[in-house]
Amino acid sequence: MILVLSYGSFEQGTDPVIDWLLYYKADFLKITTKDLYRQDMDFSIDYLNKKMMVMGTDYFPKINSVWCRRFSEKTDFVRYNQWPYTQSIYELNREQDSFQDSLYDLLSEKKWLMNPRLGSINKINVQTCAHSIGLKTPETIVTNSREELKAFHKRSGAVITKPIEFSGFFRAGSQTFATYTTTMDQQMIDQLPLNFSYSFFQQKVDAHYEVRSFYLDGEFYSSAAVFDSESRPADIKMNYSEDFLHWVNYQLPAPIEDKLRQLMQGVGLNTGSIDLLRSHDGEYYFLEVNPGGQYSAPSERNNLNVEKHIAEWLIKNDK
Incomplete structure (x- = not known):
């Protein structure tokens, strides 16, 4: 049996794989974080005797392969933004983390x-590993100093900023707030305080152009994002629907693939979405790997059938 651990609501990378599992008539069970808190579902674990009971059935001996994708929904602080609710939610989320770990x-x-x-992986550590095995990587600093940033901008010519770990989003009522890779020009830097x-x-x-490559246990499914215009945005997620962005098989x-395999093995990942840049002088620059990165856009546009390959990997390893 295949166990799928994922979001409770629509998750654009998981649901198409479920469709393929259904098509192949695979034996699978999907559990979400919300399932664990439902009042109409019996769920219990006996750790010493290795039992995982769901609605009276022990699934532990049946399960052979597990796909864990974004199994991390948390209670939202925005809805309960006053103490003691925030403290209670914080403790509940810590309880969830400990339970999932066990x-x-x-x-x-x-x-x-x-x-x-390794659902969220440290960009700095991965970049250091990539550099050590011979992949080209952009110059990088972490700083809280405006003057250090000015000096780095002067050395580099152009600078971007992004989160160290994860570029996510959160909702507050009808609004959604997201973090994107952003270009820092001189005016933006000058407006920063001395320390931040x-x-x-x-x-x-x-x-x-930019290359997105989905890695699946040694195999690569790659696409290039090519722009009609000369100026490339800092984060192509802002332009997925624009006419000047084209996805092509790559x-x-x-x-490069050999070094990327070595990198993925070195950081302990057998899957993930890898981002690279191809410079005008022909060099490849490794940017990052996202273990739970989205692959639906290039998969659909370029007929890569990534979701089908994932389902077949799970079925193969179930047998």
């Missing part, structure tokens, strides 16, 4: 697609 240990002998403890919260800054590579050079 669940991963219980299922550790199964075949996993993605190490569940420490932040991640990176050299902005003069890129010809084949990375074998030496």
